[in-house]
Amino acid sequence: MRRRKRKKIEAMDIICYAAALIVVVITLYPVLHLMALSFSSSGAVSKNTVSIWPKEFTLQAYRQVLSTGTVPNSFINSIVYTAIGTAINMLFTSTMAYALSKAQLPFRSFFTKLVLLTMYLSGGMIPTFLLVNALGLYDSIWALVLPGAVSTYNLIVLRSFFAAMPVELEESARLDGANDITVFWRIVLPLSKAGLATIALFYLVGHWNSFYSAMIYLRSADKYPLQLVLRNIVIQGQMANELAAAGQASAAESMYGQVSVNSIKYATLFLSIVPMMFIYPFIQKYFVKGVMIGSLKG
Amino acid sequence: MKKRVIATVLTCILFVSLIAGCSNAAEGPTSAAAGTAPGQSAETPGTASQGNDAKEEIALTIASIIGKDIAPNHEPVTRLLKEKFNIKAEWTDISTDEQLNLLFSTGQYPDLIWNYNGEGTIKRWATQGYLYSIDEYMDHLPNYRALFSDEEWNTTHTYASNADGKLYYVPTKNYRSAAEAWMYRMNILKELDKEIPATTDELYDLLKAYKEKYPDSIPIANRWGFSNFLKGFALAFRTGTSFLYDPDSSQLEYGPATDKFREMLIYVSKLYAEGLVDPELQTATDTQWEEVYANGLNVLEYSYTNRPVWANNVMKDADPDADWQWTSQYVTAYPEKGELVPKELPYQPWGSVLTKAMTEEELQRFLEVIDWSCSEEGQRWFSMGEEGITYEMADGKPVFKDDIYSVTNPDGKEIAELGYGYYLIRSRESLEQTGYADDLALSKEVEGKPYRAFVSYALTEDQEKELIDPET
Helix, strand or coil, rough: CCCCCCCCCHHHHHHHHHHHHHHHHHHHHHHHHHHHCCCHHHHHHHHHHCCCCCCCCCCHHHHHHHHCCCCHHHHHHHHHHHHHHHHHHHHHHHHHHHHHHCCCCCCCHHHHHHHHHHHCCCCCCCHHHHHHHHCCCCCHHHHHHHCCCCCHHHHHHHHHHHHCCCCCCCCHHCCCCHHHEEEEEEEHHHHHHHHHHHHHHHHHHHHHHCHHHHHCCCHHHHHCCHHHHHHHHHHHHHHHHHHHCCCHHHHHHHCCCCCCCCCCHHHHHHHHHHHHHHHHHHHHHHHHHHCCCCCCCC | HHHHHHHHHHHHHHHHHHHHHHHHHCCCCCHHHHHCCCCCCCCCHHHHHHHCCCCCCEEEEEEEEECCCCCCCCCCHHHHHHHHHHHEEEEEEEEHHHHHHHHCCCCCCCCEEEEEEEEEHHHHHHHHCCCCCHHHHHHHCCCHHHHCHHHHHHHHHHCCCCCCCCCCCCCECCCCCCEEEEEEHHHHHCCCCCCCCCCCCHHHHHHHHHHHHHHCCCCCCCCHHHHHHHHHHHCCCCCCCCEEEEECCEEEEEHCCCCHHHHHHHHHHHHHHHCCECCCCCCCCHHHHHHHHHHHCCEEEECCCHHHHHHHHHCCCCCCCEEEEEEEECCCCCCCCCCCCCCCEEEEEEEEEEEEECHHHHHHHHHHHHHHHHHHHHHHHHHHHEECCCCCCCCEEEECCCCCCCCCCCCCCCCCCCCCCCCCCHHHHCCCCCCEEEEHHHHHCCCCCCCECCCCCCHHHHHHHHHHHHHH
């Protein structure tokens, strides 16, 4: 009977694992600390005695956050904007990337250069605002979703991915009578799950974390996404500091004087990262596969 | 071949539509089909003036700044404006200055900003020609003007107006003359057998005694940086952190350039060197400052009169006997000269901003709103809400209902959550119920005592830039 050979542990292995462990701790500690703060009593939070485990466990902060209506409403807004935004992103990016990956597309070189130009040049904040306004998109979800419908970087990556697919697959489908749309939908897309999932994840996280567009283009607070509401909660203390530093302590006291309940702030923060934490494990395998998409293949 | 033809035709359509879109953009967004852009009334500007009927409905776009109230409720004010003034309000919620600056830069600014805190920014907008000056319309605001005495109005106007001498916003009336005082943890003073300090030497002795008994303590907590920390001490040393009318020399002086200011800095640095103040007083965040209280580390602070109630609550775990109280006795470094008390300006630097997006008629209509809000009825409406909804009458006085926040009901809903909240003046009857009685009490106790006189001056923009250098 052949004995299984024990793998020799080398010094490099130890170094690699130690480095990975350090990165894990650095990444995980803030999340655990945040979670612990959100489930601790406000007294324990004020005294700064909470580490990675809740002290005087309570759901009071979550009850307050979820009962106001503002945070749950903004949570739903974020989900809607992210879902619709990602769907539109993927629709336009994948179709455009597929078209640009075909050598027989008329004026392909011109379109590619036009798209690349947008990576380096943009109208700027004011012209873009005027354009969005003139198109009647102000104060609507479309102002958040349409201007950034296609990310040039993601488009280029996906185009390279599609270009690397064997032409023979498509030709055999066409021999069977498939048209362009059928080939795209039934042959190309199913084989591109890795690439599509990766790009979708980029868009998804981008939409979920975005607040700047919402801040500029939304005029009604009930349409605010979660990140903007979170920003307003978190930044109150900073704004008070700035007012007080500018010699307007009475203004700071009047507008922000009531000391914020930190545990509510932490509960809201934690709620904002929970969806990403849930979604990521399901698409991680695609992300790992797709991390090298667009790279040169042998 | 067929596919190539179709592709080429589609490409041509793409280019033609691109060129057509650019052509339309070059004409500018003047078409009514563009819809209602922010900063434009829903009615075309001529509507209100066409019939010359003041009661004709007008629409105003109103910017509301989101502060503590993350989800503003506009319903009551919208209803009030419609029912009483026939104004249709379209609200724009603003959470950052970038939003507001963008609206002004693109010409899409609202008709008015309901309540904006940013006097410097307002003055800049005025210089750029965006705002109406209210000086020309003061005869439309008798109730508002009546909130100020002549002296108070002169001081307000001098401070709040631009370099051209005109006032470009409607400042809020300050309901108090003083709000900041030294507050002490009285149970500790009893424990150390100390009296409330009257001089800086006595203050030092108290801090030293406390530190000796509790070596790990931070005797003085501080919020909002070094300049805030110096406020109480600047008063004690009869100086200031900017221009002031020196109470001793009776001259206009720049505080940081005086000997008294140096003496103050020597005193404060001694406190710092001996560990009697928070070592992170310049950079401490709100959380760190709160932590000092929660752990029962400090014994005094120069702060607002409503702070002791909060401090007692936060400190109850660390010190169940904590008895924070404010006092109207101000520390002085020169006992022979006596104490100086703080005095606030008669106005608060926030209020309504009226932009030139409004027509003259719309402006006149909104001035009616401003003036009514300063009447007794208006003050009650904004500060206390509506009878039956937020308050009931008891012995002829309005009293907040049981589910509304007051000092006797701290778990109640704030009226700001319901869409009310003071506007331009806090009504007297609301002050006592909402925890501002201490401000009034302090204002009364310091009345008639010597204070630092106001220096009424208005710098030009170049002078303001010049001021930055010596302060740096």
